Amino acid sequence: HFGLYYRQHRKDEWHRGRICLLGDSCHATLPYVGQGANMAIEDALSLAICLEKHNFRIEPAFQDYYNQRFHRTKRIVDSA
Known part of the structure; x- marks a missing residue:
């Protein structure tokens, strides 16, 4: 059996x-x-938009991606 688990x-x-x-x-x-x-x-x-926006500089692009996505994804996960 495979159970459903909240992560x-x-x-x-x-x-x-x-x-x-x-x-x-x-x-x-x-x-x-x-x-x-x-x-x-x-x-x-x-992520693709952030990479282009930051001229493919990894650190600022990844941080921008996190900042953009965190709250939306948290809201969806929490509503599950």
Whole structure:
């Protein structure tokens, strides 16, 4: 049996060095909410925009991505 388990929304930064998390790795939701894939696509677009905006400088782009996405994803995870 596979149970459904609540995973707390990550509050720490979603990146370290050149590695950046997106999707369920930083804000997993329970499957019946139906938002997992949507949020991952939003993350990917937001990250791409931030990278371009910051001329592909990793640190400011990743921080901007985190700042843009954290509150929206937290609200969705908390509503699950």
